[in-house]
Amino acid sequence: MGASPCAQLRDDHINPQHQPVTGDGHGPATEEVRGLIRLYRDGHVERLPAVASVPPASTPDPDVVCEELIVAGGLTARLYLLPKLQALPLLVYFHGGGFCVGSVAWRCYHEFAARLAARANCAVLSVDYRLAPEHPLPAAYEDGLGVLQWATHRASGELARWRRLCDFSRVFLAGDSAGAAIAYHAALKYDARSEAAAPLRGAILIQPFFGGAARTWSETNQPQSSKSALSLATSDCYWRMALPAGADRDHRWCNPLAAKLPAAEASRLPALLVCDSELDILKDRSREFCKAMSSAGVRVEQIDTFGFISILWYVFGVAVTILQPHAIGWVHVVGETGHLHF
Numbered sequence: 001m002g003a004s005p006c007a008q009l010r011d012d013h014i015n016p017q018h019q020p021v022t023g024d025g026h027g028p029a030t031e032e033v034r035g036l037i038r039l040y041r042d043g044h045v046e047r048l049p050a051v052a053s054v055p056p057a058s059t060p061d062p063d064v065v066c067e068e069l070i071v072a073g074g075l076t077a078r079l080y081l082l083p084k085l086q087a088l089p090l091l092v093y094f095h096g097g098g099f100c101v102g103s104v105a106w107r108c109y110h111e112f113a114a115r116l117a118a119r120a121n122c123a124v125l126s127v128d129y130r131l132a133p134e135h136p137l138p139a140a141y142e143d144g145l146g147v148l149q150w151a152t153h154r155a156s157g158e159l160a161r162w163r164r165l166c167d168f169s170r171v172f173l174a175g176d177s178a179g180a181a182i183a184y185h186a187a188l189k190y191d192a193r194s195e196a197a198a199p200l201r202g203a204i205l206i207q208p209f210f211g212g213a214a215r216t217w218s219e220t221n222q223p224q225s226s227k228s229a230l231s232l233a234t235s236d237c238y239w240r241m242a243l244p245a246g247a248d249r250d251h252r253w254c255n256p257l258a259a260k261l262p263a264a265e266a267s268r269l270p271a272l273l274v275c276d277s278e279l280d281i282l283k284d285r286s287r288e289f290c291k292a293m294s295s296a297g298v299r300v301e302q303i304d305t306f307g308f309i310s311i312l313w314y315v316f317g318v319a320v321t322i323l324q325p326h327a328i329g330w331v332h333v334v335g336e337t338g339h340l341h342f
Contacts, residue, residue: 031133031241033234036101039133039241053105059114066114071127072150075143078104079166080117080124087167089122089201092151096177098209098230098238099132099140123166125151129182132242137253140178144186148173152197173203177230178238180208184256184272191268202271207280208289211239212255213248216284224281232281257292266296275303 026040038046056066056078064080071077082088093116095102095109104110104126113126129143151171173183183203192199209230224231243254250258272293276286283304290302 031237033098033101033237037241043133045134047101050101051106051108053103054107054110055105056110058110060111061114061118064114064118066110069125071125072146073143075130075147076104076128077147078110078113078126080113080126081165082117082121082123084121084165087164089170089172090151090166090168091116091120091122091124091172091174091204092147092183093124093126094129094140094144094173094175094179094182095126096175096179096209097131098234099137099178099181099242100238101131102178104128122172136244137242137247138185140182141185141189141253144173144182145189148186148190148200149197152192152200169198170201171198172201174206175204176206177209178242180205181210184208185253187269187272188265189268200270202273203269204273204275205286206275207277207282208274208286209235209238209282210254210256210285210289211235211249212258212285213250216282216288218284219281222279222281222283228279228281230281235281257288261292261296263296266293266298269293269298271299271301273301273303275305277305 026042026044028041029038030041031037031039035048035050037048040046056068059066059080063082065083066078066080069077069079093113095104095106102109104113109126113124116122117124125147127143127147129147130139132139148171151168173187175181175183184205187200187203190200215232219232219235239249239254243249243251247253249255252258272290274286274290276283280286287302290300293300
């Protein structure tokens, strides 16, 4: 894989404390992921153009049609479709970025969604959500649930011209990093039985961004490459900006394992496909999460990969040849049979 804008997101993006940054009239920066985001003392937020944004029309696959939409709550989304005679499953995708950065317009996410639609033979709805620190959690989780409800309740009517192309009764959730956490929380709160809506068929969680007060072994001991998009310092910085005032790292919006999952909530979860990397500092949390979900009666399949230093390497194509075949088969198999296998 060649160099990409996303490959610039490395461990050294945290601004060292001995190099203060001041904004014009905003005072010193109190939090910074260098090259991506600065939070100043007066609350002003500055996001830097570290990754190129592209228009929806410029898809890397000529067979994929992309249109920008306004969905639930006035959020922006991009819908990627393959013109087919039969309606295709809908995969609702949430980008990563520590809840603080990222966009459906980022080239890496735009190209990934288009390629996923083409290779997985499904429709992909890539969603922007409200970002912290301006909108601390649970804003992103609320947006995820709202978009899911929009897709299963109203989309087939509001997007009548897409009805023959997109099957809104076969809806999946997916996301990477913070987007995976959004997908999980949306699935957790979505209740098709009480909402008289289509059931959620499954959720794909790619290196989910979960946290906790106590450090795991991989967080403190996993060797870090200079190409890593998520270091322990970066993770801490994102959580400080994303969590609401007064919430610690064992709050349920950060640590899904801080309290036992109630049986009623576990029963609402669809089948989960959890993907993590041997080189990810969050791999221990991901594996603990899978064990807890399985113990709660949730159908879980876990895929371990080697060599993915960051999730943004994934979305830029490394996993197209390693991980996507699993996700593609899983989308169709679970949607048709309800069973979790390949």
